[in-house]
Amino acid sequence: MKRVDGKTALVTGASRGIGRAIALELAREGAKVAINYASSAAKAKELAEEIKELGGTAIIYKADVGNSKEARGMVEAVAKEFTHLDILVNNAGITRDGLLPAMTDEQFSQVIQTNLCGCFYCTSAAIPIMAAQSYGRIVNIGSMNGQVPAMGQANYSASKGGMLAFTRTAALELVNFGITVNAVCPGYTETDMVDAVSPALQTIIKGKIPMGRFAHAEEIAKAVLFLVADGDFITGQQINVNGGAYM
Ligand SMILES: NC(=O)c1ccc[n+]([C@@H]2O[C@H](COP(=O)([O-])OP(=O)(O)OC[C@H]3O[C@@H](n4cnc5c(N)ncnc54)[C@H](OP(=O)(O)O)[C@@H]3O)[C@@H](O)[C@H]2O)c1
Numbered sequence: 001m002k003r004v005d006g007k008t009a010l011v012t013g014a015s016r017g018i019g020r021a022i023a024l025e026l027a028r029e030g031a032k033v034a035i036n037y038a039s040s041a042a043k044a045k046e047l048a049e050e051i052k053e054l055g056g057t058a059i060i061y062k063a064d065v066g067n068s069k070e071a072r073g074m075v076e077a078v079a080k081e082f083t084h085l086d087i088l089v090n091n092a093g094i095t096r097d098g099l100l101p102a103m104t105d106e107q108f109s110q111v112i113q114t115n116l117c118g119c120f121y122c123t124s125a126a127i128p129i130m131a132a133q134s135y136g137r138i139v140n141i142g143s144m145n146g147q148v149p150a151m152g153q154a155n156y157s158a159s160k161g162g163m164l165a166f167t168r169t170a171a172l173e174l175v176n177f178g179i180t181v182n183a184v185c186p187g188y189t190e191t192d193m194v195d196a197v198s199p200a201l202q203t204i205i206k207g208k209i210p211m212g213r214f215a216h217a218e219e220i221a222k223a224v225l226f227l228v229a230d231g232d233f234i235t236g237q238q239i240n241v242n243g244g245a246y247m
Pocket of ligand 1: 012014015016018037038041091092114143144145186187188190191
C-alpha cells in the first residue's frame with residue numbers, strides 16, 4: 001500500500017520547481033494529482049505524461065491563483081473531476097524583488113496577490129469540500145524569507161510571513177472539520193526562482209547555509225508528503241527544510 005493511495009491532491013504552481021516535485025512525489029505514493037499552472041502548459045502536460053507513465057493519474061488545470069474567480073473555479077472543478085479533494089498544496093509563488101525605496105505598488109501587490117491572496121482563495125474554496133468529507137490536508141509552502149529578513153524582498157517576506165500567520169489561524173478554525181493546515185518553509189532551493197539569482201550572490205548565500213548547499217526540490221516534497229501521509233495529529237505547524245540556515 002502506498003502512502004497516499006486513494007487520495008486526491010491539487011498542487012498549485014506544479015508545472016515547474018518545487019510544485020512539480022511535490023506533484024510527482026504525491027503521485028508516486030498513490031494520489032491522483034491535479035497539476036495547476038499559470039502559463040507553462042507544455043511543462044504541465046509533460047509532468048502529467050510522466051505521472052501517467054508511472055501508472056498514476058494526473059490532470060492539468062490552468063488558473064491564476066491570484067485571481068479569485070479562477071482559483072475558486074479550479075478548486076471546485078478539480079474536486080468535481082476527482083469526486084473529492086483530500087490534499088491542497090498552496091505552492092504557487094513569485095518574486096518581484098527590489099529595495100524598498102524603489103519598490104513599486106505593482107511589485108508589492110503582485111507578490112501579495114499571488115502568494116498570499118492565492119493561498120486564501122484556494123483554501124477558502126476547499127473548506128466546504130473538505131468539511132463535507134470531514135477530511136482535508138492543506139499544506140502551504142512558505143519560505144525561510146518569511147521568517148528572517150531578506151534584502152530586496154519586503155513584498156515576498158510579507159507574503160510568506162502572512163502565509164505562516166494564516167496557516168496557524170486556519171488550523172485553529174478548521175480543526176473541528178477534520179482539516180489540518182500546516183506549512184513547509186524551504187530555504188534556498190534549486191529551481192528557476194533561485195537560478196535568477198546571480199552566481200556571485202548564490203555563492204555568498206551558500207556560505208551562510210550550515211549544510212553548504214541549496215535544497216533539492218525533492219527534499220521539500222518529502223516534507224509535504226510526511227505532513228499529508230503521516231501528520232494526522234499535526235496542525236498549525238511549520239517544517240523548516242533549509243539545511244540549518246534558520247534554526
Ligand atoms: N526556490 C526557492 O529557493 C524557494 C525557497 C523558499 C520558498 N519557495 C517557494 O516555493 C514555491 C515554489 O517555488 P519555485 O522555486 O518552485 O518557483 P518556480 O520554479 O519559479 O515555479 C513557480 C511555479 O508557480 C507557478 N505560478 C506562478 N504564478 C502563478 C499563478 N499566479 N497562478 C498559478 N501558478 C503560478 C508557475 O507556473 P508557470 O510555470 O505556469 O509560470 C510555476 O509552476 C513558491 O511559493 C516559492 O515562494 C521557493
